[in-house]
Amino acid sequence: MMYGPTGAGKSYNMFGSSKQPGIVYRSLRDILGDGIEENDENNEKISVGTFVQVTVLEIYNEELYDLLSTNNGGGFGFGWSKGSSSKVRLEVIGKKAKNATFISGTEATKISKEIQKVEKRRTVKSTLCNERSSRSHCMMIIDVPTVGGRLMLVDMAGSENIEQAGQTGMEAKMQTAKINQGNSALKRVVESIANGDSHVPFRDSKLTMLLQDSFEDDKSKILMILCASPDPKDLHKTISTLEYGAKAKCIVRGPHTPLKENGAEDSSSAVILGSRIAAMDQFIYMLQMENKLKEKECNEAKRKLMKKEEEIATLRSKLELVLQGGVETTEEDIIVKVNERTQMLKREFEYKIQQCQKMANEFVETERRKMEERMFQQQQEFEMLRRRLEEIESELWHSRVGSRSTEVEENSFGKRLLEMYSEDVGMVKSMDLDRSIDMDCGKKAESNTIQAILGYPSITNPREIEDPSILLQHFTNKSFLSTVFEEEEEGNDSEGDKENPYVEEVQKEVIEEKTICSGNVSTVEDRSDDLSSDNTAPSRKELIQNIFKLCGNSRELSQQCTTPVAAEKRVKDIESKSPPVKEIVEDSPITKNHNFSTEKVNDSKENFNPNLELKWEAASKENPEIITTLTGSLV
Ligand SMILES: Nc1ncnc2c1ncn2[C@@H]1O[C@H](COP(=O)(O)OP(=O)(O)OP(=O)(O)O)[C@@H](O)[C@H]1O
Numbered sequence: 001m002m003y004g005p006t007g008a009g010k011s012y013n014m015f016g017s018s019k020q021p022g023i024v025y026r027s028l029r030d031i032l033g034d035g036i037e038e039n040d041e042n043n044e045k046i047s048v049g050t051f052v053q054v055t056v057l058e059i060y061n062e063e064l065y066d067l068l069s070t071n072n073g074g075g076f077g078f079g080w081s082k083g084s085s086s087k088v089r090l091e092v093i094g095k096k097a098k099n100a101t102f103i104s105g106t107e108a109t110k111i112s113k114e115i116q117k118v119e120k121r122r123t124v125k126s127t128l129c130n131e132r133s134s135r136s137h138c139m140m141i142i143d144v145p146t147v148g149g150r151l152m153l154v155d156m157a158g159s160e161n162i163e164q165a166g167q168t169g170m171e172a173k174m175q176t177a178k179i180n181q182g183n184s185a186l187k188r189v190v191e192s193i194a195n196g197d198s199h200v201p202f203r204d205s206k207l208t209m210l211l212q213d214s215f216e217d218d219k220s221k222i223l224m225i226l227c228a229s230p231d232p233k234d235l236h237k238t239i240s241t242l243e244y245g246a247k248a249k250c251i252v253r254g255p256h257t258p259l260k261e262n263g264a265e266d267s268s269s270a271v272i273l274g275s276r277i278a279a280m281d282q283f284i285y286m287l288q289m290e291n292k293l294k295e296k297e298c299n300e301a302k303r304k305l306m307k308k309e310e311e312i313a314t315l316r317s318k319l320e321l322v323l324q325g326g327v328e329t330t331e332e333d334i335i336v337k338v339n340e341r342t343q344m345l346k347r348e349f350e351y352k353i354q355q356c357q358k359m360a361n362e363f364v365e366t367e368r369r370k371m372e373e374r375m376f377q378q379q380q381e382f383e384m385l386r387r388r389l390e391e392i393e394s395e396l397w398h399s400r401v402g403s404r405s406t407e408v409e410e411n412s413f414g415k416r417l418l419e420m421y422s423e424d425v426g427m428v429k430s431m432d433l434d435r436s437i438d439m440d441c442g443k444k445a446e447s448n449t450i451q452a453i454l455g456y457p458s459i460t461n462p463r464e465i466e467d468p469s470i471l472l473q474h475f476t477n478k479s480f481l482s483t484v485f486e487e488e489e490e491g492n493d494s495e496g497d498k499e500n501p502y503v504e505e506v507q508k509e510v511i512e513e514k515t516i517c518s519g520n521v522s523t524v525e526d527r528s529d530d531l532s533s534d535n536t537a538p539s540r541k542e543l544i545q546n547i548f549k550l551c552g553n554s555r556e557l558s559q560q561c562t563t564p565v566a567a568e569k570r571v572k573d574i575e576s577k578s579p580p581v582k583e584i585v586e587d588s589p590i591t592k593n594h595n596f597s598t599e600k601v602n603d604s605k606e607n608f609n610p611n612l613e614l615k616w617e618a619a620s621k622e623n624p625e626i627i628t629t630l631t632g633s634l635v
Contacts, residue, residue: 043615
């Protein structure tokens with residue numbers, strides 16, 4: 001029995017092709033063999049072997065047709081009457097087709113050729129599923145009378161439904177429905193037998209009516225060949241076909257089956273029952289395997305579902321947290337976080353500022369030390385230059401004084417002064433007088449002697465002797481060198497003295513020194529007036545003694561204070577006489593930018609200003625010629 005959807009290969013397996021004969025032809029050959037013939041008594045060939053009778057039926061639209069018969073009647077034996085094209089309808093009486101035609105013979109080849117002719121009479125139509133679709137059930141019954149056996153080969157119509165067949169029209173749909181009626185009836189019969197129902201619906205279709213003996217006979221065997229399409233789009237048909245075959249495989253003879261009384265039949269029934277139970281166990285095992293696969297898939301799906309649910313729960317909780325925290329963070333938390341962040345940034349900023357300040361202080365301190373060292377060196381150089389200047393001033397001063405004294409000595413005044421000094425043995429040297437006053441103020445006797453000699457007023461207080469100003473106050477008659485010069489030169493060579501500029505300059509400088517040492521602020525003109533107004537001329541000896549006394553005191557005082565005073569005065573004069581240098585320094589853009597002035601250059605080291613040093617260093621670096629110019633000007 002061939003079962004399967006349309007186009008699955010049922011007819012092909014049943015009849016095959018010229019190169020590949022199907023089950024029908026193979027069965028005939030197996031039953032009949034090669035057809036051995038023997039000669040009889042009349043020397044005629046007779047077939048020797050199995051004799052078979054072959055009946056070919058067609059069930060189309062629930063009508064039974066005899067494919068070996070024609071309407072002209074007869075036709076038994078090989079072949080049938082020519083010219084008859086209509087099929088003979090048969091009735092099914094009981095479990096058999098009444099008056100069905102058969103072909104008999106012992107030769108498989110001949111029978112096969114006749115069957116090939118009948119095969120072409122089978123009703124076929126083109127459908128969407130098969131170009132030559134068998135629209136009927138074809139039943140080939142091979143009876144073997146010698147053994148009492150029967151082989152029923154059934155090529156069923158396709159198990160497709162109406163939509164799958166693609167047929168239109170009421171007749172076509174009714175045809176398909178009736179074809180399926182045979183299939184569905186066979187399915188119900190199979191299920192009933194498998195379920196052990198008391199009633200099996202054999203009479204629902206002609207197909208099941210003719211197959212009833214096969215199902216009910218205990219000796220019968222049913223082989224169902226399931227045909228499945230390799231096309232993936234027919235997968236669901238293949239699955240339903242396999243399910244149908246599984247049910248058919250589970251057919252167990254029901255209780256209605258009459259049990260045989262003898263033991264042999266019981267044993268055979270037990271064997272059949274055992275085989276069916278084994279088949280059922282196999283089917284159950286297959287179902288269990290399928291169930292395991294389904295359970296495995298189900299568990300996998302459940303596991304994925306659980307994982308997804310966990311993810312959804314996590315996301316939901318996060319969403320709830322965000323939604324709950326969203327209200328708080330909008331106002332308070334954001335402010336707190338911003339404040340914390342601001343404080344942190346402020347601390348970092350202050351720390352950075354401190355670091356920068358520290359680095360700047362260290363840098364300034366280092367630079368200040370360097371500047372101090374450089375300024376100290378410059379101060380030393382300046383002091384050295386200053387001392388050098390003073391030495392030069394002093395040398396210049398002494399050289400000028402020496403030259404003038406030499407000139408003075410050449411004058412008659414010097415000569416006469418030396419002569420007088422050498423002639424008058426009783427005169428006391430001014431140096432001695434000064435020494436006696438300075439060394440011991442208590443030697444009043446000696447001092448008084450000098451005073452007595454000079455005729456000066458007595459000096460009782462030693463401080464009066466130490467203080468030149470007080471001492472000079474005692475000389476009310478103002479006996480200065482100028483007076484001596486005027487008296488000595490008066491009438492002699494006063495004109496020559498006036499013409500001599502050195503003498504006049506010496507007079508002025510002596511007067512200036514006396515004025516500076518005594519603290520009097522008298523001018524040369526005032527002294528001239530004083531000298532000119534002095535009409536009472538002292539004696540010559542007294543005048544000379546006064547001259548030596550005054551010269552001695554003045555020289556002592558000049559040695560103590562004239563030189564530095566003259567040096568400072570010289571420096572001031574140089575500074576006052578060098579306005580270009582001062583202007584250059586102060587008017588320079590560099591010194592202006594650094595607030596530099598020449599007055600600050602002379603600041604002592606105690607009044608040292610680091611900023612000024614920095615500016616001085618910057619100025620000296622940017623324009624070193626300024627320092628050179630200034631130093632040269634000062635020198
Ligand atoms: N095993 C096979 N080898 C080669 N061709 C095959 C085979 N099986 C089927 N065919 C080809 O497939 C086509 C359909 O096969 P077949 O007619 O036997 O299907 P079917 O099941 O009988 O369909 P239907 O129910 O409509 O009659 C045919 O042309 C046949 O030659």
